[in-house]
Amino acid sequence: AREWHLAARPQGWPVPTDFALVEAPVRAPEPGEILVRNAYLSVDPYMRGRMNDVKSYVPPFQLGRPMDGGAVGYVVASAAEGFAPGDAVLHGLGWREYATVAAGRAVKVDPSVPLSAYLGVLGMTGLTAYAGLLEVGGLKEGDKVFVSGAAGAVGSMVGQIAKLKGAALVVGSAGSAEKVDKLVGEYGFDAAFNYKDGPVAEQLAEAAPEGIDLYFDNVGGEHLEAAIGALGVHGRAVLCGAIAQYNDTSAPAAPRNLAMAIGKRLRLEGMLVGDHGALQPQFVAEVGGWLREGRLRNEETVVDGFENTAQAFLDLLRGANTGKMVVRLAG
Numbered sequence: 001a002r003e004w005h006l007a008a009r010p011q012g013w014p015v016p017t018d019f020a021l022v023e024a025p026v027r028a029p030e031p032g033e034i035l036v037r038n039a040y041l042s043v044d045p046y047m048r049g050r051m052n053d054v055k056s057y058v059p060p061f062q063l064g065r066p067m068d069g070g071a072v073g074y075v076v077a078s079a080a081e082g083f084a085p086g087d088a089v090l091h092g093l094g095w096r097e098y099a100t101v102a103a104g105r106a107v108k109v110d111p112s113v114p115l116s117a118y119l120g121v122l123g124m125t126g127l128t129a130y131a132g133l134l135e136v137g138g139l140k141e142g143d144k145v146f147v148s149g150a151a152g153a154v155g156s157m158v159g160q161i162a163k164l165k166g167a168a169l170v171v172g173s174a175g176s177a178e179k180v181d182k183l184v185g186e187y188g189f190d191a192a193f194n195y196k197d198g199p200v201a202e203q204l205a206e207a208a209p210e211g212i213d214l215y216f217d218n219v220g221g222e223h224l225e226a227a228i229g230a231l232g233v234h235g236r237a238v239l240c241g242a243i244a245q246y247n248d249t250s251a252p253a254a255p256r257n258l259a260m261a262i263g264k265r266l267r268l269e270g271m272l273v274g275d276h277g278a279l280q281p282q283f284v285a286e287v288g289g290w291l292r293e294g295r296l297r298n299e300e301t302v303v304d305g306f307e308n309t310a311q312a313f314l315d316l317l318r319g320a321n322t323g324k325m326v327v328r329l330a331g
């Protein structure tokens with residue numbers, strides 16, 4: 001079977017030659033393990049950080065070793081109690097066609113739901129949006145909310161959940177006219193703009209003339225600076241991601257106006273989804289309900305073919321996706 005290895009550590013933007021598609025034997029499960037045929041692989045922005053050899057909240061990928069990440073698939077052989085061939089499971093050994101997984105690191109999922117949902121709307125990115133907005137951001141009815149990366153996996157859910165929870169205004173930014181149209185026309189955002197069309201601060205002021213109460217940051221840099229300017233007294237910002245700088249080789253130029261946080265008594269709080277596991281049952285119940293009632297749109301960009309995984313990741317960093325980017329493996 002095939003697996004993707006990290007072949008080189010990128011300087012700046014990663015390129016296809018940083019990845020290698022490698023043939024490797026499939027290891028039969030030992031006691032306590034299962035063998036999984038992966039059906040969908042997740043590609044995520046945080047993987048860019050793992051390509052660097054730096055200590056972070058997830059360890060770096062090792063050169064010449066298989067990469068990993070979120071995956072869902074079907075058990076094909078089991079040496080673990082509670083798992084049988086045919087079971088659908090979510091686990092962390094993506095970037096490969098077959099995974100030999102410790103049963104304790106796999107979670108059985110309901111196969112009546114399309115499995116890719118467990119990587120997105122009902123999975124890591126969905127929980128990030130839900131916990132970030134409600135638990136970290138403390139969204140209140142009547143809040144005026146701005147979210148960047150708004151057409152992506154996390155951002156598209158943040159905007160929709162904010163509306164469902166009674167936000168008075170939801171503004172999103174994204175990187176193309178098509179995405180902006182979709183935010184307003186399909187996801188129910190009140191306003192949206194293309195950050196490539198002009199200064200973020202100006203476009204945000206136009207979309208939210210009275211300012212904002214809550215900013216959900218997926219992007220950092222100029223977006224964060226604009227939000228600090230637009231937040232009112234006691235405003236809050238959830239620092240979830242900073243994708244604008246993941247490929248930078250020098251320190252970011254913005255935000256330059258951080259001192260405004262003092263006078264406005266802003267609260268800027270970083271978050272990691274891993275801290276919010278306790279919210280999982282409530283998240284699945286509430287978001288699952290919205291999905292069944294047709295009140296929440298789940299969008300995915302599906303790339304077919306295991307051999308296209310690295311390119312899918314590169315394309316994600318350039319904004320080729322709307323909603324969650326996943327790779328579908330041939331059955």
Ligand code: NDP
Pocket residue numbers: 044045046124125128149150151152153154155173174175176179195218219239240241242243244245271272273274316317318319320321322323324325
């Ligand atoms: P997305 O689905 O949002 O995909 C990434 C998107 O980022 C692209 O589609 C692109 O859209 C946008 N983008 C790329 N470069 C830039 C740029 N320079 N400026 C603005 N936008 C850019 O990914 P996710 O939803 O999975 O992740 C969103 C953010 O949340 C990321 O920053 C990620 O690291 C973070 N995250 C954090 C977690 C945590 O626990 N803290 C957990 C999960 C995600 P466009 O066309 O609009 O440019």
